[in-house]
Amino acid sequence: MAVYTEVADEELAAFVAGYDIGGLVSFKGIAEGVENSNFLLRTETGSFILTLYEKRVRESDLPFFVGLMEHLAAGGLNCPTPVRDRNGEALGRLAGRPAAIVTFLDGMWVRRPKVAHCAQVGEALADLHAAGADFSIVRDNALSVGGWRPLFELSAARADEVLQGLGAEIEAELDHLERHWPGELPKGVIHADLFPDNVFFLGDRLSGLIDFYFACNDLFAYDLAICINAWCFEPDRQFNVTKRGR
Template structure:
């Protein structure tokens, strides 16, 4: 989440007239994240999130994102539910952008990930994958393997300013990852960005999953690889195999992993690390001055990628 587009009081009042949400109580920007402009919206009917979709989001993808959230919610998964206007539309124009309102989920995301978070995460991710199986729409992963070489090329001139020799290393590693990428793993609707700040807890209970704006149709095990990267490293970037084992065993208990999925975990984890390294690197080099957004260090994922490049089998992840 972030704020790139400012919304005036007058524009917001006119926008809210489209909805049955009562009277505005408060409105403030949310700085976390990098993709869209997000605001916390409070009305006399409750708390909501207002999202304005920025240039990286293809407007043609929005019906998929919002439809998937509606579908998953109807299947019993706790996630934000798009609010429809009086017209029935869940997308409407605001301040020159397309915007949506979703329900607000209670809970807090874990600022320091612990072992107790990982099994509930694995269970929730498996439930998401099962709940999405009969969702009719599909969406290609726009930040999957086909995107990595072009993205690296866009960052090549600035990469060595972040770390000396970074461009050469990435160009060396990329062909091996792409060459080993699997072709026929089980696939369906995945979250693709299930970082700790997208998972809410109330006490020890997982209370919901948010931010489905990278969701797509791809390998289920790739979604697990994203989580291995995001949840299973210590602050010194050492890999916590105990967390990984808890995550994978809880997932496997709900949706059993195939032998091919298990064997592919090292390269999937390499690809997931590379994907976030490249998008963070691009944002690091291209975030507009003055944007209300928190830039994230791409070298965090360089260090994760180096670990995954040493993994030879699923045993490196506790299986």
């Protein structure tokens, strides 16, 4: 469930009144997602998504996320666009949390991706990388090779409880990756979380990308690796080479 913070009706109505999107008609929580509290808003002018940023998201990162969505949308990528309030601000506060309203993106995510879906995801990812080339804000990837050893060390003492010898195997793998990480590969803005539930389709046509809250600057190959793992394996765990493409 991705509603961690409840919002009082009166408080929400007052928040929405600060935007030129009409009065609040209805709102409901959105179950999908793991990082933030999300609500579907319906106002007199249409539908929007309200996000309350929870404690796992650093407030100092929000200008990157919000600015990136605006930048990508201006560059032609179909993604949610932050709505600015009457004071020109894209970020506000609601229920004690940083909050933003973004445009509603129509579509659904596919549960059983086909080759045609994967091809469109590859094109959209390339468009994202190109559109982000001149984005001026930089955010390091906290979940790249530099962050893996600290994560491991949090549970290293218990690794062998899962499988005997697992701790030593992970330790050796981390040593190898830190020595041989291909840092010279092309870099730029990446989505870093382009799993199927973050890509919307209308029928068989890709309608847009959502959830940019892991986006950062890192290797383009990192983004490709996430997509290959997320999109190109079948339910029986067999790798589909055709879905991967060339």
